[in-house]
Amino acid sequence: MASLRADDVTVTFGGIRALDGAGFAAGAGRITGLIGPNGAGKSTLFDVVSGLRRPRTGTVVLDGRDITRDTPAQRARRGMARTFQRLELFGRLSVRDNLRVAAELGSRRREAHRIADDLLERIGLTADAGTTADALPTGAARLLEVGRALAGKPGVLLLDEPAAGQDAQETLRFAALLRDIAADGCAVVLVEHDMSLVMSVCDQVHVLDLGKVVAVGPPEEIQQDRTVLAAYLGEA
Numbered sequence: 217m218a219s220l221r222a223d224d225v226t227v228t229f230g231g232i233r234a235l236d237g238a239g240f241a242a243g244a245g246r247i248t249g250l251i252g253p254n255g256a257g258k259s260t261l262f263d264v265v266s267g268l269r270r271p272r273t274g275t276v277v278l279d280g281r282d283i284t285r286d287t288p289a290q291r292a293r294r295g296m297a298r299t300f301q302r303l304e305l306f307g308r309l310s311v312r313d314n315l316r317v318a319a320e321l322g323s324r325r326r327e328a329h330r331i332a333d334d335l336l337e338r339i340g341l342t343a344d345a346g347t348t349a350d351a352l353p354t355g356a357a358r359l360l361e362v363g364r365a366l367a368g369k370p371g372v373l374l375l376d377e378p379a380a381g382q383d384a385q386e387t388l389r390f391a392a393l394l395r396d397i398a399a400d401g402c403a404v405v406l407v408e409h410d411m412s413l414v415m416s417v418c419d420q421v422h423v424l425d426l427g428k429v430v431a432v433g434p435p436e437e438i439q440q441d442r443t444v445l446a447a448y449l450g451e452a
């Protein structure tokens with residue numbers, strides 16, 4: 217059962233303070249939302265947590281162990297997986313092969329085939345198994361990206377705008393998949409602009425504005441929070 221926390225994270229780009237003492241905690245079996253207006257620092261915080269960017273200050277702790285200086289590969293081996301805003305699929309490979317290749321990173325070949333089939337079913341793309349990833353509509357491609365992240369059986373799953381490009385029907389199915397992943401014990405962290413998805417699936421929501429966390433709480437509270445309304449929801 218994995219838990220993740222980031223504390224007091226500061227990142228600067230030249231004169232810009234992209235993160236200014238920000239942090240969050242995410243527990244096993246829970247979906248934790250990170251929201252905020254464009255440029256608030258959400259992706260930068262994911263970059264720090266996943267090891268793509270070294271912070272000026274702050275710590276990242278996975279299962280009680282300080283991983284702030286670990287490489288992305290070391291974090292992946294400790295059970296952390298991430299998806300990106302831009303899709304990172306093998307465009308010319310089939311949907312099934314995208315999953316199989318991801319599964320082969322951590323499993324023997326024969327087992328990878330079985331894992332790929334299980335994942336196809338789990339993400340609801342069995343009927344598209346032979347389609348090349350390039351030919352998928354965006355919503356299905358996003359599901360495949362999550363499927364690839366699940367192939368390593370992560371304890372922590374970081375999702376950066378996974379619902380972008382999905383229609384309402386796809387987003388509903390996606391919400392069910394996220395609940396299923398969390399029910400399996402995974403700590404899911406969700407950066408997402410689709411407020412109805414965030415408010416319907418998250419157990420806890422952290423709101424970032426100008427690099428700082430301005431509110432933390434369950435969705436019902438966050439929706440009523442004046443600071444949040446001013447910083448974020450008011451903007452929409």
Ligand SMILES: Nc1ncnc2c1ncn2[C@@H]1O[C@H](COP(=O)(O)OP(=O)(O)OP(=O)(O)O)[C@@H](O)[C@H]1O
Nearest residue numbers: 229232233234252253254255256257258259260261
């Ligand atoms: N590589 C970079 N170089 C310079 N500035 C950057 C870089 N990456 C991010 N920034 C700046 O840091 C701030 C935080 O950006 P970030 O992408 O983390 O925000 P975000 O909350 O993820 O936004 P969005 O919702 O639009 O994806 C912004 O002011 C952005 O312009």
